[in-house]
Amino acid sequence: MAKINVGIKFRPNLSSDVEKQEKWIVDGKTIKSVDNKHTLQFEHVFGSTSVTEEVYDALAKPIVKKAFKGFNGTIFAYGQTSSGKTHTMIGKNKMPGIIPLAVRDIFHEINKTEDREFVVKIGYIEIYNDKVYDLFEDGKTELSIFESNGHVLVNQKEYVAVSEKEVMKQFGVGNKCKKMTGTKTNKDSSRSHAIFRITIKSQKKDDAEDSRTSSLFLVDLAGSEKPDASATTTFNEGLHINQSLLVLGKIIRELAKKNSSLKRVNFRECKLTRILSPALGGNSYASVICTAAPTVLDETYHTLCFAQNAEKVKTVPVINTTKKAEEFPPHLLQNSSSTLPVTLSSRFKFVCENSKQISPFSTSTIFKNFRSVKPELIKKAATRAVAVNSSLIYRASAKVSDNREQPSWYCEGSKDHVEQFELSESTSEEEQADYEGIIKEKDNIIKKLKDEVRELRTENMEMRTKVEGNNEILSEKEQEIVELKEKIARFDEEIIINSSAIRDSEVKIGNFENQLLKMTEEKNTMKAEKGE
Numbered sequence: 001m002a003k004i005n006v007g008i009k010f011r012p013n014l015s016s017d018v019e020k021q022e023k024w025i026v027d028g029k030t031i032k033s034v035d036n037k038h039t040l041q042f043e044h045v046f047g048s049t050s051v052t053e054e055v056y057d058a059l060a061k062p063i064v065k066k067a068f069k070g071f072n073g074t075i076f077a078y079g080q081t082s083s084g085k086t087h088t089m090i091g092k093n094k095m096p097g098i099i100p101l102a103v104r105d106i107f108h109e110i111n112k113t114e115d116r117e118f119v120v121k122i123g124y125i126e127i128y129n130d131k132v133y134d135l136f137e138d139g140k141t142e143l144s145i146f147e148s149n150g151h152v153l154v155n156q157k158e159y160v161a162v163s164e165k166e167v168m169k170q171f172g173v174g175n176k177c178k179k180m181t182g183t184k185t186n187k188d189s190s191r192s193h194a195i196f197r198i199t200i201k202s203q204k205k206d207d208a209e210d211s212r213t214s215s216l217f218l219v220d221l222a223g224s225e226k227p228d229a230s231a232t233t234t235f236n237e238g239l240h241i242n243q244s245l246l247v248l249g250k251i252i253r254e255l256a257k258k259n260s261s262l263k264r265v266n267f268r269e270c271k272l273t274r275i276l277s278p279a280l281g282g283n284s285y286a287s288v289i290c291t292a293a294p295t296v297l298d299e300t301y302h303t304l305c306f307a308q309n310a311e312k313v314k315t316v317p318v319i320n321t322t323k324k325a326e327e328f329p330p331h332l333l334q335n336s337s338s339t340l341p342v343t344l345s346s347r348f349k350f351v352c353e354n355s356k357q358i359s360p361f362s363t364s365t366i367f368k369n370f371r372s373v374k375p376e377l378i379k380k381a382a383t384r385a386v387a388v389n390s391s392l393i394y395r396a397s398a399k400v401s402d403n404r405e406q407p408s409w410y411c412e413g414s415k416d417h418v419e420q421f422e423l424s425e426s427t428s429e430e431e432q433a434d435y436e437g438i439i440k441e442k443d444n445i446i447k448k449l450k451d452e453v454r455e456l457r458t459e460n461m462e463m464r465t466k467v468e469g470n471n472e473i474l475s476e477k478e479q480e481i482v483e484l485k486e487k488i489a490r491f492d493e494e495i496i497i498n499s500s501a502i503r504d505s506e507v508k509i510g511n512f513e514n515q516l517l518k519m520t521e522e523k524n525t526m527k528a529e530k531g532e
């Protein structure tokens with residue numbers, strides 16, 4: 001199980017804050033209100049002078065690293081309007097936010113990783129007035145949410161991107177479609193919850209069975225607001241923003257309760273929580289960045305309370321391994337853009353993905369082993385060759401590290417689609433033997449690793465079964481407690497009713513005893529008068 005990682009980021013005062021008094025003091029991990037009414041502590045606190053890179057290193061980088069290894073991840077910014085969520089998540093050119101920093105790290109890792117091949121897909125949606133829109137499709141067409149194999153999916157458009165630059169270009173296109181407006185407190189206020197998803201699929205070279213798919217959700221929530229702040233916006237917008245944040249807060253409170261059971265949490269109350277459900281209670285590592293303005297008391301306190309609850313929530317992330325194309329969530333197989341990736345790896349093989357004939361990624365067509373490439377290509381560490389024919393565009397990203405002077409390779413069997421590249425010729429016998437030795441060694445390592453992975457998977461399954469079993473016992477016990485409490489309440493009621501009946505009969509007995517006493521006295525008096 002993993003805890004949600006929570007941090008608080010205070011933005012610096014804006015020019016509009018000049019005449020306002022600061023309401024909060026940050027002292028290390030402690031946040032105190034100046035009226036001494038509230039003192040709260042958090043693992044990660046970032047004062048007004050801290051920069052987004054610090055927030056990224058503490059709260060986002062570990063999740064990006066996990067996503068790279070096959071775990072799902074979610075990072076979202078929460079806070080009142082104008083507290084700095086968009087600044088933190090998106091930033092500006094000179095002050096990049098969490099999203100550009102994450103994209104940079106992902107491609108840096110891809111370029112560093114020699115033994116796997118990668119496909120990166122991106123999608124961008126927004127939830128506006130509880131409706132989902134595709135920011136890669138002008139933000140005007142409403143999308144639907146559906147579920148498949150336990151995944152919550154949206155029929156959004158996805159792009160395959162082969163570089164940081166490409167991702168950021170497309171992200172910029174999506175940002176232009178976001179619904180923004182000027183409010184009293186923020187001239188560029190987000191009117192929707194924006195969710196940028198990066199899907200990373202990777203496959204070990206020469207081992208099609210070792211493949212992983214993970215989704216990284218980067219979420220810039222709309223900000224909660226008081227009615228007067230939304231006066232310039234439409235009433236409906238503010239209502240939906242507050243309503244969805246209210247549901248999110250309620251779910252976080254539910255999940256934060258000790259022994260809370262996922263079965264009883266209703267994620268379907270609004271689209272935001274439905275889409276974020278894996279991040280909040282399921283298979284995902286998650287971080288929440290709570291943003292706050294130093295001059296605001298009540299809403300900041302509300303944000304800090306949300307953060308305290310979020311800290312108590314636990315998720316159950318697992319590595320998402322995929323063996324066959326059919327096991328990929330359906331959304332990863334559809335809506336591919338016309339740009340298809342082809343990965344070219346030095347020495348081994350040229351892998352081509354053709355979604356028209358075969359499922360992307362898992363069933364790759366290996367054209368031909370090649371040994372080496374020309375020195376001038378080697379100098380360019382990442383060469384991109386683009387071959388075009390009438391129907392398909394292939395991109396070849398070459399990570400070239402080998403500097404033997406061997407000329408050429410070509411894409412055998414691909415002549416219909418890809419232009420022929422004249423780059424190599426065969427290797428010497430000695431080199432071939434070397435090569436085979438290395439391959440053998442790698443095969444042994446791969447076998448060992450596979451055994452380890454198998455063992456870990458078994459352990460993981462056992463732990464999950466145990467956790468699920470415990471959860472079931474817990475909910476049974478909780479049900480028993482509820483029933484016992486009801487029984488006690490019924491007994492209490494009976495006691496109250498019986499006590500009053502007892503009291504009534506005690507009064508009656510008292511009356512009878514008095515009458516008895518009186519009659520005995522009268523009898524004795526009469527007897528005395530008669531001289532008996």
Ligand SMILES: Nc1ncnc2c1ncn2[C@@H]1O[C@H](COP(=O)(O)OP(=O)(O)OP(=O)(O)O)[C@@H](O)[C@H]1O
Pocket residue numbers: 010011012014079080081082083084085086087088186188189190191221222223224291
């Ligand atoms: N760390 C920061 N450094 C400098 N300026 C900041 C910082 N955080 C926020 N700001 C500025 O504060 C203003 C409001 O920030 P931003 O738009 O990010 O808030 P928001 O929480 O996304 O608001 P909304 O919910 O209304 O969309 C912007 O002008 C932004 O440039």
